[in-house]
Amino acid sequence: MRWSGQELQTEQAGTLPGLARLNNLVRSVTTPEFAGITFHEVLAKSALNHVPGQSQMPFGWTINPYRGCSHACSYCFARPTHKYLDLDSGKDFDNEIIVKVNVSEILQKELAKPGWGRHPVALGTNTDPYQRAEGRYRVMPGIIAALANADTPFSILTKGTLLRRDLDLIAEAAERVPVDLAMSIAIYDDDLQQAVEPGTPSTKARLATVSAVRDKGLDCSIFMMPILPFLTDTTAHLDEALRQAKAAGATSVLYTALHLKPGVKDWYYQWLARDHPELMPRYRAMYTTTYAPKDYRKWLAARIKPLIRKHGLERAPEDPATGGVRSAALAQSQPAQNQSAQKHLGLLRTDDGERPRSLIEEELPPELAPTLF
Numbered sequence: 001m002r003w004s005g006q007e008l009q010t011e012q013a014g015t016l017p018g019l020a021r022l023n024n025l026v027r028s029v030t031t032p033e034f035a036g037i038t039f040h041e042v043l044a045k046s047a048l049n050h051v052p053g054q055s056q057m058p059f060g061w062t063i064n065p066y067r068g069c070s071h072a073c074s075y076c077f078a079r080p081t082h083k084y085l086d087l088d089s090g091k092d093f094d095n096e097i098i099v100k101v102n103v104s105e106i107l108q109k110e111l112a113k114p115g116w117g118r119h120p121v122a123l124g125t126n127t128d129p130y131q132r133a134e135g136r137y138r139v140m141p142g143i144i145a146a147l148a149n150a151d152t153p154f155s156i157l158t159k160g161t162l163l164r165r166d167l168d169l170i171a172e173a174a175e176r177v178p179v180d181l182a183m184s185i186a187i188y189d190d191d192l193q194q195a196v197e198p199g200t201p202s203t204k205a206r207l208a209t210v211s212a213v214r215d216k217g218l219d220c221s222i223f224m225m226p227i228l229p230f231l232t233d234t235t236a237h238l239d240e241a242l243r244q245a246k247a248a249g250a251t252s253v254l255y256t257a258l259h260l261k262p263g264v265k266d267w268y269y270q271w272l273a274r275d276h277p278e279l280m281p282r283y284r285a286m287y288t289t290t291y292a293p294k295d296y297r298k299w300l301a302a303r304i305k306p307l308i309r310k311h312g313l314e315r316a317p318e319d320p321a322t323g324g325v326r327s328a329a330l331a332q333s334q335p336a337q338n339q340s341a342q343k344h345l346g347l348l349r350t351d352d353g354e355r356p357r358s359l360i361e362e363e364l365p366p367e368l369a370p371t372l373f
C-alpha cells in the first residue's frame, strides 16, 4: 500500500503554527479510530539518519518513520525531539504524530546510490515504528522490503504487537540479510505498566509477540529498559520478569536503569508526583544529572546479573551508536546472500521451474522488480 492510497476520514483545517511552517506538510488529519490523536503527514526529504557513534562503533544508521509516539511512556527519552516544531514534549509528543508517508520510496532511492555501504540500519531507537499509527499507514513493510532488497542488515526494537503482522516478511528478509529483533518489556506489574506506559500493549501481549517471533525461527531479545528505581528494581520483580522472558522464548535480555534528561524529567515527575508522591524526595536526591548515580547502577548490576544467569538468558549486546540491538551483521564481513536466500527471493527457479512467491517483491514498486530476477 502506498501513502497516497490512505483514506483518512477528517481533514483538520488548522495545523499547529510550527507545523504550518513546514513546506513538506501534506495535511493534518484526525480519524475516529484514533480519538485524540492528530496525524501530520509529511513528505520526508531523507529516510536514513546518520548517528555519530562512540569508541569501536564509529557511527550508526537509523530510520524513524514517525516522530512522536502514542505509546505515551512517561519516561520516553525521545520527548524533547518534539520541541522542534513548537510542539511540547508532554501531551503533544503522545498525540501529535508526524508521519513520513513517503519514507519507503525515499529510502529506496537512498539505498540505490552507489556509495551506500550496506551498513546495519536500526529501527525503533528514537520512536516506535510499530506504534498504533503503523496499523493505519503501513510504512514498515516497504522499509523492510527496501532494506532486504538492498542487502542491508537491520534491527527493529519495539513495544508494538503489530510487529506480528510483518513477521512473514521479516522472516523472508532474514534469509537474505542479518535481522535483529527486540521487544521492549520492562514492567511486569500490570497496573504499574498501564500507568507508566498508557498507550502500549500489555506485557502479556508483548511477551506473546516474542513467542510469535521465536515461532518463526528468529531470535528475539527483550529490552528491560528502563528499570525504574524503587518501583521495578526489587529482586522479586526482576526475577519474575526474567522468568516470564525466558518462558516466552527470549534469546537474550538487555537492561539499563532509568535516564531522565531535561525535557523528560518534568513529564516523568508529573506522573510520579501523582501516583507515587512518597518517592519524589528519593528521586530528586538521585537524579541530579541525567543518569542514575554510578553506585545505583553498580548495585543494580550486582542484583540482576545473577538472575539473568539463573534463568539461562544471555545479556544482549547493545549498539553504542544507536542504542538498539547490536547487529549480528557487525560480526560478518559481508551481508548474508546465500543460495537459499536467493531462492526464497525468487532469484532462482525451483526444481519445477516455478518461481516462489516473494513478500519482499510484493512490497517493492514495479521498477525495482527487475533487480529480483
Ligand code: SF4
Residues within 6 Å of the ligand: 069, 070, 071, 072, 073, 075, 076, 077, 078, 126, 127, 128, 159
Ligand atoms: S514506545 Fe518507545 S518511543 Fe514510544 S513513547 Fe514509549 S519509550 Fe517512547
